Amino acid sequence: MGSWLDFSIISKNLTYFFIGSYPHGHLGGVALTLILAVSSCVLSFFGGLILGLLSISHIRAIRYPTIAIINAIRGVPLLMVIFFMYFLLPGVLGHSVPEVNTVIAALTFFTSAYMAQIVRAGIESIPKGQMEAAISTGLHPWQAMFYIILPQGLRNMVPSFVNQFVSLIKDTSLAFIVGVSELTHVATQINNRSMIYPAEIFLFISVIYFVICYAFTSLSRWLERRLSWHKSIG
Secondary structure, three states: OOOOOOOHHHHEEEEEEHEEEOOOOOOOHEEEHHHHHHHHHHHHHHHHHHHHHHOOOHHEHHHHHHHHHHHHOOOOOOOHHHHHHHHHHHHHHOOOOEEEEEEEHHHHHHHHHHHHHHHHHHHHHHHHHHHHHHOOOOOHHHHHHHHHHHHHHHHHHHHHHHHHHHHHHHHHHHHHHHHHEEEEHHHHHHHHHHHOHHHHHHHHHHHHHHHHHHHHHHHHHHHHHHHHHHHHOO
């Protein structure tokens, strides 16, 4: 029986915690967690941008269904979205889908709804007079949106995007439920092999999650200060 808080199990499996069985097997651990988070964040940025723009459309047939979709997604737990993607995607596509792609699709689908709210709030934070002034110069409304309103709004959205990315990193831990070998799944595998160091193992991955999330939270605060400084001198 191992001694209390014996972290030798961590040092023996350190490489496995960070990259899984790669290069002799599948990539996993911290590396796969970051890949899931970054891929989903990039895709959900564009998904949220599209949904956010559609949710403020003046065409009711577009705006109302989009808002309904966003609210429906936000009202469902992420775990259920992962299950939906895991079981429904193969049937829709007609072939099996790798678990990693399933999780990326679920995280993208789920996070896009939250990104859409950030986009909507960022655009609505810009005074309406700017849109009216841009249109009065001869610009089409969509030109005014993309060249005048959206660039200003995106600057206001950056800190919120980073915070959402931090939340997304923690959400990747739910990928273990469908067998994706990210950090939590790797920790569970090591714990199942040893059976006597659960406190040490899960304390260690908690520290890893904290370090990653704290780094990006600090980045968010730095961006907020930088953007506030540029706005004050602008």
